[in-house]
Amino acid sequence: MSAVWPVARAAVRRRRVQTVVIGVVVLLSTTMIVVALGLLAASSGPFDRAYAKQSGSQLTASYDRSKVTDAQLTEAARSAAAVGGPFPQVTLDLAQPQMMGSLVAVGRADPGGAVDRLNVWKGRWATKPGEIVLNRNPTESSGRGKPQLNGTLSAGGQTLTIVGFAYSVSQSADAWVTPEQLNALHPTSTQMLYRFTHAATNAELTAGQKAVTAGLPSDALIGTQSYLALRALTAGQPNTFIPFLMVFGWLGLAVAVLIVANVVSGAVVAGFKHIGVLKSLGFTPTQVLTVYLGMVSIPAVVGCAGGVVLGNVLATSLLTRAFENYGAGGTSVPIWVDVVTLLGVPALVALSAFLPALKARSLSAAQAISAGSAPRAGRGLRVQRVLSGTRLPRSVSLGLGLPFARPGRTALTLAAVVLGVTSVTLAVGLGKSLTTYQTAASRAGAVDLAIFAGPNGSGPEGPGAPPGAKLTDAEDEAVLRSAPGVTSVAAMADLEMRLAGTQSDLRVSFYRGDFEQVGYRILAGRWFDGPGQVVVSERFLKQRGLAVGDTITLQSKGKSVRAQIVGKAMYNSGDEVLSNWATLALIAPDLRANIYEVNVKPGTDLDAVVKAVQAKDSGLQETEGQDAGTFVAVVLATVVLLTLMLGTVAALGVFNTVVLNTRERRRDLGMLKSIGMTPAQVTLMVVTSMIALGAVGGLLGIPVGIVAHRLVVPAMANGAQIELPDFMLEVYPAGLLALLVLAGIVISAAGAYFPARTAARTTIAEVLHNE
Amino acid sequence: MTDDNGQAVVQLTAVRKEYGESAALDGVSLEIHAGEAVAVMGPSGSGKSTLLSMVAGLDRPTSGSVVVHGDDLGTLDEKGLALFRRRRIGMIFQFFNLLDDLSALDNVALAAQLTGTSAAHARKRALELFEELGIAGRRNTYPSQLSGGERQRVAVARALMNRPAILLADEPTGALDTRAGEQVMDLLLDLNQIGQTLLLVTHDQQLATRCASRVIDFVDGQIAGERSLERTA
Ligand SMILES: Nc1ncnc2c1ncn2[C@@H]1O[C@H](COP(=O)(O)OP(=O)(O)O)[C@@H](O)[C@H]1O
Numbered sequence A: 001m002s003a004v005w006p007v008a009r010a011a012v013r014r015r016r017v018q019t020v021v022i023g024v025v026v027l028l029s030t031t032m033i034v035v036a037l038g039l040l041a042a043s044s045g046p047f048d049r050a051y052a053k054q055s056g057s058q059l060t061a062s063y064d065r066s067k068v069t070d071a072q073l074t075e076a077a078r079s080a081a082a083v084g085g086p087f088p089q090v091t092l093d094l095a096q097p098q099m100m101g102s103l104v105a106v107g108r109a110d111p112g113g114a115v116d117r118l119n120v121w122k123g124r125w126a127t128k129p130g131e132i133v134l135n136r137n138p139t140e141s142s143g144r145g146k147p148q149l150n151g152t153l154s155a156g157g158q159t160l161t162i163v164g165f166a167y168s169v170s171q172s173a174d175a176w177v178t179p180e181q182l183n184a185l186h187p188t189s190t191q192m193l194y195r196f197t198h199a200a201t202n203a204e205l206t207a208g209q210k211a212v213t214a215g216l217p218s219d220a221l222i223g224t225q226s227y228l229a230l231r232a233l234t235a236g237q238p239n240t241f242i243p244f245l246m247v248f249g250w251l252g253l254a255v256a257v258l259i260v261a262n263v264v265s266g267a268v269v270a271g272f273k274h275i276g277v278l279k280s281l282g283f284t285p286t287q288v289l290t291v292y293l294g295m296v297s298i299p300a301v302v303g304c305a306g307g308v309v310l311g312n313v314l315a316t317s318l319l320t321r322a323f324e325n326y327g328a329g330g331t332s333v334p335i336w337v338d339v340v341t342l343l344g345v346p347a348l349v350a351l352s353a354f355l356p357a358l359k360a361r362s363l364s365a366a367q368a369i370s371a372g373s374a375p376r377a378g379r380g381l382r383v384q385r386v387l388s389g390t391r392l393p394r395s396v397s398l399g400l401g402l403p404f405a406r407p408g409r410t411a412l413t414l415a416a417v418v419l420g421v422t423s424v425t426l427a428v429g430l431g432k433s434l435t436t437y438q439t440a441a442s443r444a445g446a447v448d449l450a451i452f453a454g455p456n457g458s459g460p461e462g463p464g465a466p467p468g469a470k471l472t473d474a475e476d477e478a479v480l481r482s483a484p485g486v487t488s489v490a491a492m493a494d495l496e497m498r499l500a501g502t503q504s505d506l507r508v509s510f511y512r513g514d515f516e517q518v519g520y521r522i523l524a525g526r527w528f529d530g531p532g533q534v535v536v537s538e539r540f541l542k543q544r545g546l547a548v549g550d551t552i553t554l555q556s557k558g559k560s561v562r563a564q565i566v567g568k569a570m571y572n573s574g575d576e577v578l579s580n581w582a583t584l585a586l587i588a589p590d591l592r593a594n595i596y597e598v599n600v601k602p603g604t605d606l607d608a609v610v611k612a613v614q615a616k617d618s619g620l621q622e623t624e625g626q627d628a629g630t631f632v633a634v635v636l637a638t639v640v641l642l643t644l645m646l647g648t649v650a651a652l653g654v655f656n657t658v659v660l661n662t663r664e665r666r667r668d669l670g671m672l673k674s675i676g677m678t679p680a681q682v683t684l685m686v687v688t689s690m691i692a693l694g695a696v697g698g699l700l701g702i703p704v705g706i707v708a709h710r711l712v713v714p715a716m717a718n719g720a721q722i723e724l725p726d727f728m729l730e731v732y733p734a735g736l737l738a739l740l741v742l743a744g745i746v747i748s749a750a751g752a753y754f755p756a757r758t759a760a761r762t763t764i765a766e767v768l769h770n771e
Numbered sequence B: 001m002t003d004d005n006g007q008a009v010v011q012l013t014a015v016r017k018e019y020g021e022s023a024a025l026d027g028v029s030l031e032i033h034a035g036e037a038v039a040v041m042g043p044s045g046s047g048k049s050t051l052l053s054m055v056a057g058l059d060r061p062t063s064g065s066v067v068v069h070g071d072d073l074g075t076l077d078e079k080g081l082a083l084f085r086r087r088r089i090g091m092i093f094q095f096f097n098l099l100d101d102l103s104a105l106d107n108v109a110l111a112a113q114l115t116g117t118s119a120a121h122a123r124k125r126a127l128e129l130f131e132e133l134g135i136a137g138r139r140n141t142y143p144s145q146l147s148g149g150e151r152q153r154v155a156v157a158r159a160l161m162n163r164p165a166i167l168l169a170d171e172p173t174g175a176l177d178t179r180a181g182e183q184v185m186d187l188l189l190d191l192n193q194i195g196q197t198l199l200l201v202t203h204d205q206q207l208a209t210r211c212a213s214r215v216i217d218f219v220d221g222q223i224a225g226e227r228s229l230e231r232t233a
């Protein structure tokens, strides 16, 4: 074997272009594979992973402080696998309109511990009395009208400064303060957080609960929350992002595998003559195979290692943002992905080298030597004859014939370009559909200003009490309408109602005024125009097996009202129902609007509007509007990242093909120049051959991408129980299609230009000298 | 050095080689004895290179037997053929077939490394050959920077590295100018004179008459005639 290593090493060192191309292609492909597998892995069970990461509480229990001591609780909890607490707990009535109501606060000295390790994602933990940390999902809007960092809250007669935001996947509290601070707020209950050895089912959880409450006074336990219920809740939420990531995971994987196969097998095919020489010297077939494996493995292993590192970095940042809403902080690539990639990519490279090497082995040494530079080109010659009969410039027609000389290599390159264009098409389409949907469904940006009006004259009095509106509902609406720049005002009151015959509570929003301006889009039916009418979402209908035109009964405060579903609007929630003021009048005629959704002329100063309104009624407060959160940004980042990587890898595939083709054909190219072809014509000829490939790739890849989009998007929507109106599938205007075809051509031309120019510049003498 | 005192180094019996429909070799029987220099001449496409491939074990005959230095090539598997080539055969081609990735010296040393010689030893022996062939100054140059004559001398050095039983040369001067061609011719002649068995393919009458003691004429894959020569040199 002592002769094998020097030959392989020399090939790696001296064939720089080949070595670099293999290295870079494997690097980028490995990166894509890691990102792709990371996406696929993360997409399965994100809740469980977030829960595991935070060591989430499986059973969160509240005990009556007057019935049981901390020592008793700790003693009883010994059967649990892990315990958090006892922590003092109190429910605070808030004096802020934004929070609307009460807040469960827990006294905890630190956010870590054995159970419920909180993700303090903004600011810091509370370290002394007077400080409070709020539980907030990192993806939740923190825009206008929301409590801000360093803002204050008034509760229980005390003013607390918000020093940080944390997130608990276990949803163990709304806010945390230091234990000292909490004791000053007069806690009424004690919180215990448990993890059990067996907690996969409700029965196991119940058994665990029995064990940790054994021996405690029977009425000490006030309430519990099981993580299984939380999980069921999360699973029911639509997550359009997961199928999106999975589609890209698979596409990236396919493109990476194809290009690696093309590049590596190309290196071996280009080496047939070299193989023949080695054989004539007495290299055994195994030794030849070893030389070739070594030659491609060295750059491939380096590329693979680099790709795993790069892939982890990219995937972690992408996944962390994609799964931020699970709130557990950084989502990283599971270790099995790295292991699979580190084993799989070299195996793929070896296999790609192995297949053509087997072919080389079946050639006799004599044939391999005479395989020489140029491929035998029966079909190529025929195509060339046809092309030369056309009126195209000779350098163009010669170029168009080139791909036919190596049909296998051309097919692999074409497949990669087609898949590349398909993925880019699909990426752009999905990105557009999803962002359009998300923007529309979340009503992001549809309302310029949301104003909260507390109930007139009711509620707690005194310093820090929520300011009730000073004027009546009608007066407030008039104030808003007359404010400078205001173009529309929709007044809204909401009510918790029960859907008759079910156990589920609904939030019904009753609108008055310009409700058609607040961003809901009617997908079917129409808006309500009289009493006893509601508009619902696709999810609402799907979950309850109802259809537009059906009648439902809503109950609240002992009253019930029959309402016909007159329309379906686009929004995500299955538990929200829209209705109108005329319907509200049938149930709660005295209820005033608590939210006004206001739109203004473009360029209007919102702060000025708020000031002007508050000058008339100091009880009006600005509250949070809707935004699309980070979803759109993550989708766009993913699309851009994948598009760039796929484009680069596809261009490298073309680059490699052209390097191999021109090297094989250097004698022909020298000959063409010797009979008077200029370097520019030679470059044109070679680039033409690949532009043709790119154009064909575009023409095949775009329709495939569009069809895939048509299939994938509705499937995604269906899985998420949402409905995408048809217009959201129409995301490919003619201009974009032209741009996509152009993308295929640009990718090919960019890949082809440099090797073509190099080939064209080689002097004839140099070519002849080396043949 | 007559036909009867040398033993047969090469013995071809009724060798036939077909490529598809047509036969490149059509019933060739031939013996070459130790120390002989045999030239094969004939028009292009008459099967000369195919004959060398058979002798070198680069390809297998469709029928007939090839025995070289006592080895019946028909009984060897691929690995056996490779071992046979590295130990018994030295080959020189019209277009040199050096490995572009290796320096001149490493190209030559490689042949010895294949037989298990250490790199240092192989280089030492290669350098000796370079000095004998007058190309020691070019040892660290890569093939693409050598002239044709220099490349062919490197190829000769490589072929001689393992002291082959027979040196096969396929148009060794075909790609060289007259002067470089003559130098390679002289080199082959010298080698033969110190006992190296030689099988040479050429259509250069002068090369044949200068180097060979026997000329075999090939036409359409068959031996059309055989002449003994008084060497001019
Ligand atoms: N690998 C091969 N495949 C097909 N035909 C071949 C191959 N090698 C040689 N031939 C054919 O065999 C015949 C003899 O070729 P060759 O031995 O190269 O002739 P020469 O060296 O005398 O010019 C020719 O007709 C040639 O086309």
Ligand SMILES: [Mg+2]
Residues within 6 Å of the ligand: B048, B049, B050, B170
């Ligand atoms: Mg020949």
